[in-house]
Amino acid sequence: MAFINYSAREINCKLVYYGPGLCGKTTNLKYIYEKTAADAKGKMISLATETERTLFFDFLPLSLGEIRGFKTRFHLYTVPGQVFYDASRKLILKGVDGVVFVADSQEERFEANVESLENLKANLREQGYDFDKIPVVLQYNKRDLPNAVALEELRSALNPTGKIADFEAAAQSGKGVFETLKALARLVLQELKKGSR
């Protein structure tokens, strides 16, 4: 749930990057961090192993301008993708305002994507959220790799109704990274406006 600090005129939102292991969640955050002006970002914290596998989460505070006199601060988190760390993922989803589901386009990761999406739905349900109502954006990452599955195939498995906004990306080069983030930020702010009515 977003936190609104009326005296400081700030809105704090929590966005979580979810997806199977090695799909590129941390790469998304690193790219955002690199390309954001110093005064708009805080310290990026990675609780990772020395081999750069996310151990607990990555954390990046970002300022995304003002809305009706309120500064918007987005706290970006990633979850550890490895199946083993489910307890951490549940913890990180607490108080979430929006989710980016990062899918790995590689053929051999097809099943892992489906499993991870199911895991996201189950964990959200456990926290009292409805996957169909919470702001969610899908990102098909690693589109630049030669073994990437056809987009339609991925869509039919992960976004069969087509109701979720989805983006193609190659996070290493930055393609689609900001488009995904902007789309989710927009959805979260729309949701906030609904709530304030």
Place this chain on the structure above:
Amino acid sequence: MTRGGLWLAAALLLVLPLDARSDDPSAETVVIQDASGRIVVVPAKSAAKRPPPVESETPAAREVGECEAHEAIISKWLKARERVIAAQRALEYAESIPLSGMGRYRDVRIRRAESELALAEKRESTADTTALDRGVPQRCLDDSHLPSADQ
């Protein structure tokens, strides 16, 4: 031999010259443990210049120390983050206190929560997290760095 016993033996080796009967002090050699933890024989003179290795400086102990230090940094930063979230919730609660009849109490709670939040945010932003940039060493993720039961 227990780990304590090993250290005692190593410490004794440090102070006992190998050739105590030699008249020429420069000919004296001692057994010491070098920086990498190897047992080596060196002239007593040069050994005297070296500070005695303490347990925390040896490789095994250093590994345990590194893991603990890493854990401490992570938990310190996580606490700082938790504190920010708690302060945000406290402020939210204070702002939800009804104005009518409780206005003064509400103001006090809001002021207190605001200063707590400012402090928590400052603590979080100034926490030294540079050690996290290197990532948690793999050995800290399993139990291999912990002393085994017989030690």
